[in-house]
Amino acid sequence: MQDQLSALLAKAAAEFPTVSMRPDFEAAKARFVGPNGELTALMKQMGSVPKEQKPVVGKLVNEAKSALQAHLDAALARIEAAELAAKLGPAVDPTLPSPDRPLGTLHPLSLVREEMTRILRKVGFTVVEGPEVETEYYCFDALNTPADHPARDAQDTFYLPESARFGNVSKKNHAEKYLLRTHTSSVQIRTMLKGEPPIRIVSPGRVYRRDTTDATHSANFHQLECLYVDKNVTVRDLKALLDYIFASLLGKETKTRFRPHYFGYTEPSFEVDLSATHLPKVNKPWIEIGGCGMVDPIVFKDVGYDPEVWSGYAFGMGLERLAMLLYGIDDIRYFYQNDARFLRQFA
């Protein structure tokens, strides 16, 4: 019996390591431990073993059984590993690019707008929106731009036909015409008419000029405008805001300076220059970046604020111009062509 068991184990030790397919394994397993298997047959002989030998033989059989099971387990593990490997395929090439879509990108104008509004939010400015279709009152009259002002010319401003009716752009006066806003300053007026000071808002948005499209002009472009109305707002506060904005945006080495200028709705008025020679493609010591000033008392009167009590400042700038400066873009039309090679540069 012992010999038979030894022979059987030797046979199994020789056979199982060569088994590589599951059916072969099952067949081999059956030959040893199946109902007609060799071990089964030997175990059946246990009945004929003399009683006194039974413990010894039983032990031998059990040992052989475990040894055989070890062979089976090893073979099965090997086969399962091979099957899994076959299922997974060869190792990946970790250097291949992922075929899944990468994150998309925001447009550079959005990036600049969001960055500006983030900077302004830190000092208490809230983003407001206003209609792009405006009326003469909000775009001009309320901003001290009289009816015969050249900016109101049909040559410079897009108008809608007299018959046009807008359900959600309110008119101040029945007779006024609809137009496409020429600046975001109209949002100031709507905001002031809607609420009471103090007010601290930033209004980014699309504006329109009747202009030839070229490298620096576009039929529509974007502005961003800040308005702050409170008690005792001063020119110095305005300068502080501009210094803060551009130091945040372009780094501490950035300087701003004011040059007196004229806007109908601010007094005094200034143009803002920027010194940022560390930016790409900036080859002038000072670059004009926007306009600003103290809100003209006429504007306050028109919206029903007492100019003796309230004062304020406004600042406006072009977003395309800023983006061109920040990124070193030299043609405004690139913003509107949406060449994917352009869009993907600013993630």
Next chain:
Amino acid sequence: MKVSLSWLQSYVDLTGVSADDISRAITFLGFEVEQVIRTGAPALNHVVVGHILTRDKHPNADKLSVCTVDVGSAHGGVRTIVCGAPNCDAGNRVPVALPGAVLPGDFVIKEAKVRGQPSSGMMCSAKELTIAEDSQGLLLLPGAPEVGTPINDVLPAGDTVFDIEITPNRPDALSHLGVARELAAWFKKDLAYPAVSFTPAAITSNPRADLLKSVRVEAATDCPLYTATVVTGVKVGPSPDWLANRLTAVGLRPINNVVDIGNYVMLEYGQPVHAFDARKLAGAEIVVRHANEGEKIATLDKKERTLSAGMLVIADALKPVVIAGIMGAENSGVSADTTDLVLEVAYFKRQSVRATSKRLGLASDSSYRYERGVDVHSLDEAAHRFIDLILAHAGGQVAGPIHRVGADIPWRREITVTPAYINERLGFEIPASEQRAALESLELAVVREEETENRGPAWTFSVPSWRDDLDRPIDLVEEVVRLYGAEKIPSSVVSAPGLVGNDDPIVLFNRAVSSALVGQGFNECVNYTLRPAKELAAWATPAAVAELALANPFVEDQSHLRNNLVSGLLESLKLNQARGVAASHLFETGRVFLERNGQLSECVAAAFVIAEEAGERSWRPREAADFYTAKRHTATIASFAGIELERQPTALVAATAPGWQEGHAATAGDIKHGWTSAFGLVSLAHLKALGITGKIYAGFFAIVSEKVTADADRRGYKPFGLQPAALRDLALIVPETATASEVQKALAKVARAAVGNAFGLESVNVFDVYQGKGLPEGTKSLAYSLVFRAADRTLTDDEVNAAFIKIQDDLVKATGYQIRK
């Protein structure tokens, strides 16, 4: 406007002030300097007059000559100079740059050998001295100037011209005097007005009724003041050099002394003036009147113009001779043989000049000034200056008194301000004395000074007539800060008292949509709002498109407000395809304009496109987008406006939006109720017409701007069962026209009724759609999975099976659908 430095020097002494400093001063006074142009010779050291004595051919070079040149004993007498100019002939006097001279462009002159011949200096051309853009050969000096004279003593003095932009509030600065006044204030210098010697009292000659018997103003509203002076016996000829040079410097072509003086006075005072040939005035009269409709006039720019009623003209007895304030006619202008003049100096209302100039499309230096505002109170002074200069440079005498029609327009303006107020507005201190000095330097005079209770002195300033823009104390703040130097405004820290509201819901919507789509791999685009009508017709009826037209488009392909954002994105795709650039996922947010209840509404919108053949090749292709991809993204966009698109009625698109492919695109929502959306396949015919290849899936969502609201209320927690669920799948055979949502609705209704209160139907979801073999003609199969759950126990198979059988029976009875076994 161009201003000449040498001209400005007539009124303010700027000796020793560099052009850079003046340019800076102009800038900080509030006038942008667009360009600084230097004319004439720069300062040239070691460049002297030389006299060419001999010229010989260079032995080693065909095109060179070897000359001997006398440069004067002080500079070494006769020198040998090699020269390549064709005109270095003996006898010519030319500029010679001696060794040690530095010519413009840092060109240093040294002793040298040129092709083996020693050369001791260089003879110069006008270009080399930068007094001309281009030149042929050496600059020949006429009039045999003395040998050895420094060249700057021989060449006409140079000038510096500033091209500056005058803001519309400062018409007073549209003149040399005006700019000089500002510079005098800036540099704290005195301003010297031109010495005007003419006075009406000095007229001795008799009136000449044969030349001008009357001036009649029939349109006094548009012409409040008109003056005409007869000057007889003038001699028309060239202007003196100084005058011609000044005009040339600022870009005007000298014509003759009379015309030039007119221009000079305008550029000096900012007051346009005009000179007629008196003998050409029919009827010896001047009538200021409105033109008759259709009246014609041939203006000095040699164009015939047809006038309309209401345009102001200066006419004689027969015809218009000037379009008032804009341009004169050839029929009455000064010519070489003119001997008698009528000098017009008048005040025309800006509105009148502007309207006429605009209608005729005709502008001039004169109309520009009238439109911006001319100081009527300086009119007489300008008129007298005009007469002075005519008499001085064209001769003649004033015949009879000046014809002056119109009343004097009173001027008195006072502004009371305290230095404390000015400092309060500024937020920093400028000493009172400095404030006062600044205002006085601009010729505002303190007419009263009173002590206030607690704010120091209050000054009442009189405002000069040319500063109509100064009216209120705040206007004086600007004047003070201007002269103080806006550059010196100190900085400080932004004070930001707690005042933070919420950003506009529209902003939040756009941000959320953008970041979601960026997360899905879309690239954000920005397209123009104004679009051609034919492009918009793909998305709305022709009548609706017509409503979007602008009254005054600038170019044909930007004539209408956009009614969708897909058009622009398609254009962007096309551009990328044309450039061979891979671009497949694009989106945009922005305003669109939609017809709503009979009116237009401005809407907040977002859209995306997904291109199938984007040229993006991959070593392992991913599943292509389809209708349901577009639906998902559109639903995502809608969710940020608080809309659950999947729960909204959805239908295939109507034929009124031919931009979408019939049967493969759908709409949900209706702008009537505040929002709309469309998504699916873009019409293949439309794409073909656009020249775009491949299938494009797109989605568009728009909501009326006022309906975009802030975050919805915070949602409450709904308890969820912890017991195990029981699942059952049910396949139905339904008519092929039945939609998944109606079948689901019917099934859910029946199922809910069937389980009653015993336990819950948690969800019903479609998981399979099949049509084809094995199913009756005209039907399809939809398979749903039903999830049942009880809150308090594990459901038994028996109770679920019983309910499931009842559901099937009830559904077949209620709908006629078949159960697919």
